[in-house]
Structure formats: C-alpha cells, structure tokens
Amino acid sequence: MERFDIAIIGTGPAGLEAAITAKNRNKNIILFGDKKLSSKVGKFEEISNYLGVGKLTGQELISAFQNHLSLLDIEVTEDKVQSVYAMGNYFIIQGKEVMYEASTVILATGVVMAKPLKGEEEFLGRGVSYCATCDAPLYKGKTAIVVGYSPCEEEEANFLSEVAEKVYYLPTYKDEVHLNDKVELISGRPLEIRRENDVSILVTSEKEYSADGVFVLREQVFASRLVPGLTTDGAHVVVNRKQETNLPGLYAAGDITGLPYQVAKSVGEGSVAALQAVSYLSKLK
Numbered sequence: 001m002e003r004f005d006i007a008i009i010g011t012g013p014a015g016l017e018a019a020i021t022a023k024n025r026n027k028n029i030i031l032f033g034d035k036k037l038s039s040k041v042g043k044f045e046e047i048s049n050y051l052g053v054g055k056l057t058g059q060e061l062i063s064a065f066q067n068h069l070s071l072l073d074i075e076v077t078e079d080k081v082q083s084v085y086a087m088g089n090y091f092i093i094q095g096k097e098v099m100y101e102a103s104t105v106i107l108a109t110g111v112v113m114a115k116p117l118k119g120e121e122e123f124l125g126r127g128v129s130y131c132a133t134c135d136a137p138l139y140k141g142k143t144a145i146v147v148g149y150s151p152c153e154e155e156e157a158n159f160l161s162e163v164a165e166k167v168y169y170l171p172t173y174k175d176e177v178h179l180n181d182k183v184e185l186i187s188g189r190p191l192e193i194r195r196e197n198d199v200s201i202l203v204t205s206e207k208e209y210s211a212d213g214v215f216v217l218r219e220q221v222f223a224s225r226l227v228p229g230l231t232t233d234g235a236h237v238v239v240n241r242k243q244e245t246n247l248p249g250l251y252a253a254g255d256i257t258g259l260p261y262q263v264a265k266s267v268g269e270g271s272v273a274a275l276q277a278v279s280y281l282s283k284l285k
C-alpha cells in the first residue's frame with residue numbers, strides 16, 4: 001500500500017492551507033474532504049476580515065481556493081475518514097471502504113457544533129451508527145432511521161434504502177430534501193436515542209420512532225471518536241503552539257482546536273501544522 005508523507009483530513013481553510021504548504025515543500029500528500037471544499041465557507045454572505053481579499057461572498061472565496069488547488073495540481077480525495085489509528089511511526093486511515101497509510105496526519109475537520117444526542121454515545125455500535133456505507137450490509141431486510149445534519153447525508157440515506165426494508169429520514173436543516181421513493185421523510189427535533197429489547201427508539205420533539213438502528217450522520221465526527229487515544233477538551237483537540245497533539249506525528253488545525261472560529265486563524269494553524277509535519281518527517285528519515 002502506498003504510504004503518503006502527510007494525510008490532511010478536511011478541505012476547509014485549515015486543511016487547504018496545510019495542503020498547499022506541504023505541496024510547496026514537495027511532500028507526497030493526500031487531501032480528504034469534499035470537492036465543494038467547506039460548506040461553512042460556502043454559506044458566507046460576505047467575508048470582509050480575511051487579509052487581501054477585500055469583500056467576497058463565500059462562493060467567491062471557494063472559487064479562489066479551488067483555483068489555488070488547481071495551480072498546484074492538488075486533488076481532493078472524496079472519502080469521509082471514519083477513524084485514524086496511530087501505529088507507532090505511521091498512521092492507518094480508515095475511509096468508508098478503503099484504508100490508507102501516512103507517516104503524518106493533519107486533522108482539519110472543523111468543529112462539531114451540535115452536542116451528541118442523549119444516548120447516542122452509549123449505544124454507538126449497538127443500534128447507533130455513524131456510517132451508512134460501512135454498516136448498510138447489516139440492515140438487509142431491516143428498518144433504519146437516518147438523522148441527517150446536512151444535505152450531503154441524503155445520498156447515504158438513499159444508498160441505505162437500496163439494502164434496508166425501510167428507511168426514515170429526519171433532516172435537522174431547512175434545505176429542500178432529495179430522497180428516493182423508498183425513504184420516508186419524518187419531522188421533529190431529534191432529542192434522544194433509547195434501546196429497548198433490541199429496538200432503537202428515536203425520540204423527537206414531535207413523536208417517537210422505532211427501528212432496528214439509528215444512523216446519526218454529521219459532516220464532522222467528534223475528534224475523540226475519530227482518533228482513539230487523542231487528548232480532547234470537549235469538542236476541541238488539545239494542541240500546543242506547534243499544532244502538535246499528544247500523538248507524535250499527528251497535528252490539528254482550524255476550528256477543531258478551539259476559538260476563535262475564524263478563517264485567518266484556521267489558515268495560520270494549517271500552515272504551522274504542515275511545516276511541523278515536514279520537520280517531523282525529516283527526523284523520521
């Protein structure tokens with residue numbers, strides 16, 4: 001298996017700056033995320049506090065980022081990382097269906113704004129799942145509820161419905177939904193997941209729904225779930241001024257390291273993280 005020098009997880013300002021810095025240093029990188037880059041940045045009505053750009057809409061800033069990636073021939077690998085395992089002097093990165101290896105990792109996945117639902121963490125792996133692609137085969141002929149925190153999760157619900165007997169979809173956002181006929185749209189605010197007699201119960205502000213399992217699909221996975229052994233403080237990863245985490249070779253940058261949630265701070269941290277990863281690689285060799 002190819003071993004990359006640096007795996008960068010996240011295509012927001014932090015991950016993109018890390019990618020261009022590492023690429024300029026001639027490192028063999030893999031950048032995980034979305035071709036649309038960052039849904040947060042894409043939603044800006046206007047940004048006026050990022051040096052050198054004056055006033056831009058979010059979409060204009062995204063286009064500028066995309067142009068910069070093209071200039072340096074940096075490709076985005078559209079895979080959602082499920083787990084990162086520290087193996088000593090390298091890391092295994094588990095995608096939805098593929099595994100990757102890298103000598104260093106930069107976590108730039110943004111911050112999870114929502115708190116876990118009551119019962120979500122308790123029943124994870126026992127009726128609660130974070131990955132439809134990974135766990136769909138377990139739902140052949142069964143029923144599932146998908147709680148989707150962003151429109152990109154609709155594709156996961158549609159995929160699950162090809163295998164499962166019945167899929168219910170609860171969006172937590174207001175955009176128009178695009179689901180196939182086998183998926184039933186439900187409403188309400190998700191509050192709690194309970195498990196009774198091998199049945200998962202999703203409690204919403206409107207009513208309770210029962211199924212064999214509940215998929216909770218967010219754009220981001222909690223950092224503590226993504227990397228076993230990582231030191232976190234609530235939703236944030238603990239780092240020092242070199243963006244080093246407690247795991248040698250693993251760095252974090254951007255909103256995931258804490259306030260202020262700003263593009264400029266994310267970009268600065270992405271640059272520091274990449275330069276530190278480069279320095280770590282030279283010591284490794």
Ligand SMILES: Cc1cc2nc3c(=O)[nH]c(=O)nc-3n(C[C@H](O)[C@H](O)[C@H](O)COP(=O)(O)OP(=O)(O)OC[C@H]3O[C@@H](n4cnc5c(N)ncnc54)[C@H](O)[C@@H]3O)c2cc1C
Nearest residue numbers: 010011012013014033038080081109110254255261262263
């Ligand atoms: C409405 C709004 C307006 C804002 N306005 C401003 C402003 O005017 N000025 C300003 O400075 N800041 C603003 N911000 C804050 C700014 O958007 C964030 O600080 C910035 O986007 C953080 O960058 P990031 O790279 O840390 O994370 P993000 O931009 O959140 O990007 C994270 C990326 O990681 C990807 N990802 C997550 N998990 C995985 C995974 N497991 N595998 C693969 N990829 C993954 C996501 O898909 C995403 O692409 C605003 C935020 C919002 C919500």
